[in-house]
Amino acid sequence: MCGIVGIIGKPNVEKELLKGLKKLEYRGYDSAGMAFLDKDGGLRILKETGKIVNLEEVVLAQDIESTVGIGHTRWATHGAPNRDNAHPHFTDKLALVHNGIIENYKELRVELSAKGYPFRSETDTEVIAWLVTDYLNQGLKEFNAVEKAVARLKGAYALAIIFNRCPDLIIGARQGSPLAIGYGEDAMYLGSDALALSSYTDTLCYLEEGDLFFMKKRGAKIKDKHGRWVARKIKTLDLAQADSDKGDFDHYMLKEIFEQTQTIKKTVDYVFDLKKKTPKDLKDILGFPAEIDFRSLKKITLVACGTSYYACCVAKYWIEHLAPISIEIDVASEFRYRTPFMEEGGLAVFISQSGETADTLAALRYCKKYGQKILSIVNVPESTIDRESDVSLFTQAGPEIGVASTKAFTNQLVILLWLAVKIAFEKNVLKEEKQDKLIQTLKDLPGLIEEGLQDSKKLEVIASKITHAKTALYLGRGISYPIAMEGALKLKEISYIHAEAYAAGEMKHGPIALVDESVPVVCFAPFNQLFEKTASNIEEIIARKANVILISDKEGLDAMGDKIENRIEIPKTNIFSEPFLTVLPAQIFAYYVAVLKENNVDQPRNLAKSVTVE
DSSP states (O other): OOEEEEEESOSSHHHHHHHHHHHHGGGOOSEEEEEEEOTTSOEEEEEEESSHHHHHHHHHTSOOOOSEEEEEEEOOSSSOSSTTTSSOEEOSSEEEEEEEEETTHHHHHHHHHHTTOOOOOSOSTHHHHHHHHHHHHTTOOHHHHHHHHHTTOOEEEEEEEEETTOTTOEEEEEEBSOOEEEEOSSOEEEESSHHHHTTTOSEEEEOOTTEEEEEETTEEEEEOTTSOEEOOOEEEOOGGGGOOOOTTSSSHHHHHHHTHHHHHHHHHHHHSOTTTSOTTOGGGTTOOOTTOOTTTOOEEEEEEOHHHHHHHHHHHHHHHHHSOOEEEEEEHHHHGGGOOOOOTTOEEEEEESSSOOHHHHHHHHHHHHTTOEEEEEESSTTSHHHHTSSEEEEOOOOOOOSSSOSHHHHHHHHHHHHHHHHHHHHTTOOOHHHHHHHHHHHHHHHHHHHHHTTTTHHHHHHHTTSTTOSEEEEEEOTTHHHHHHHHHHHHHHHHOOEEEEEEGGGGGGTGGGGOSTTOEEEEEOOSSTTHHHHHHHHHHHHTTTOEEEEEEOHHHHHHHGGGOSEEEEOOOOOTTTHHHHHHHHHHHHHHHHHHHTTOOSSSOTTOOSSOOOO
C-alpha cells in the first residue's frame, strides 16, 4: 500500500521520479505527488488525484532544475483521495512522504494544533511533518529532529523527508513498512521495493525494523533501533526478476495468467532440479536445516491472507491426504486475536506474495514468540517475512503487477504440493508407486497448464452473459471448494459483482434460498470420487432455473449431458493437479467479465497490491 521513491544527485530528478512512481503504481493509485528543491533551494510540491499520468502531465509542463526529490503514489487510509490529502505533506521547512499508519496521530494532532501549527489535510501523515518541524523550531538539527519525532510515533511507517535549503540530504526511517536504499554513481535512491529501484540501479540494501538513515549523493548512513550506526548488507538485484513490461497483452492480469506455463516450470525446476538430481532423491531437494524435523512433527499451522489463504486451504487437503499430521489453517488478520495455543516445536508456514503483508508478518512474530519453527513461502527474496523466517522457499513467479493475484497463486501451489510430498516422504508413509505418480504430476504441470489455456476465448462468450448480474455463487466439493473461494474472490475484485463461494453440500442448508434465474452459479466438478454428489447439488440448482456454468473434464461434462449450456472443459485431473486446472478458467472468466464491464482490470477500485498496513 502506497509507494515511495526518492532520488539524490541525479539531474532532471522529476523525470527520474516519474519512472519509479510508474513502477510503484500497483501499490496505490488514488493520488500521486512529488517534492523537490528548486534551483534557489526552496521546496516545490506537485500533486494530483488519480493515476500517475495525471501527475506526469503537470510535472512535464514545469520548468524544473533539481537533483533531489521524493515521490509518492497513494492508497488512501486516512482521508479521502483528494489533493489536500495526497502526499507529499509539507511545512515551511520540509516535505515528507509516508507509507503506513500512525496510530497515535490524533493525540499528536491535538498537541501540535495547540501550538498553532496549521493542518491542511485529514491524514495521519501530516502530524509527522509538523512534529519534525516543531523540533526543528526548537533548534534541533535535521537528523536529530527526525530521530526525536519517530520515537514518539506508534504504528507503521516508511518515511522519506527532504528539507528546505538542504540540496544534498534525504532522511528516512522504517518501522513496519518496507523500504530499501539503492546505490548509484554519485547518486542515491530510495524505494518501497526492489521493483521501484530497478529503474535506477541493481545495487541495494534493505532497511530493517527501527532503522533511521540519512542519504547524500555519495552514500548513506544507517542507525539501528538501538541507536547504533550499522552497515546493512548490500545486494545485487536480479534485473530479470524485476521485469514488469506488459508486452503485447492488453492488461498485466492477462499477461500474468498466460505466463503461468513458464513460471510454474521455473518453480517446478526450483523445487525439483531434474538436471542435477535423481527425481526420486527427495531427501536432497531443497534440504531443510536439521532443526525442522518432519519425522517427529505433530502439527503444522498454515497462515496467510486473501488468495494466499486459499492456497493454504488447498495445501491442507494435500497434506492430510498424504501424511498423518494435524494441519491448522487461519486468516492472518484474525490469527493473533484468538490467542491460539502453540505447542513448542511446531511448524508454522506463512505465505505471502510480497513477503511484506503486515497481518501475516504480525502472525509470524506471534508464532516465533511461542517457539514455532518458521517456514515462509514468498516471491521476493530479502523481504521482511523471508528475513525473519528459519527457512524460506521462493516462488519463481517474477513481478506480479495486476492487483488480482493469478500466477502467484499457482506458483504457491507448486511449492505447497512439493512440501506435502516432502512431509509424506520424511514420515515414511509415501509408497514408491504413489511417489512416482506425484513426481510425474509435478513434471507434467507446465504442459497441463498450457493445455488448459488453449480454449480461453470461449470464456469471453460465457462472461458476456453475466455482466449485468448483481450476485454470483461459486460451488465446489473437496479440493474444489477452496478453488471456488478463490474464483469468487477474483470476480469480486475486478468485476465488482458480489460473489460468494460455498461447499456444494452446504447449499441446501441455507444459501439455495438465493438462487433464481438472475444468479449465475459457477460449479467446479471434475469427474472424481465426489462427482456424483456434486452433480446432485448442480441438479438442485438447475431445478431453480439458475444460469449454471460448469467447469469439468470431458467425463464430467458428458455425465451432465445437455442440461447445461455453459460448459468449460479442462484436461483430465487428479487431486494433485486439479487445483491448477480448475483455477485457470476462474481467472480468465473474471478477467473477461471485468473487461466487458470496462473496469480497470489491473487496478481495481479500493484495492492495492501490497498490503503493508493492518
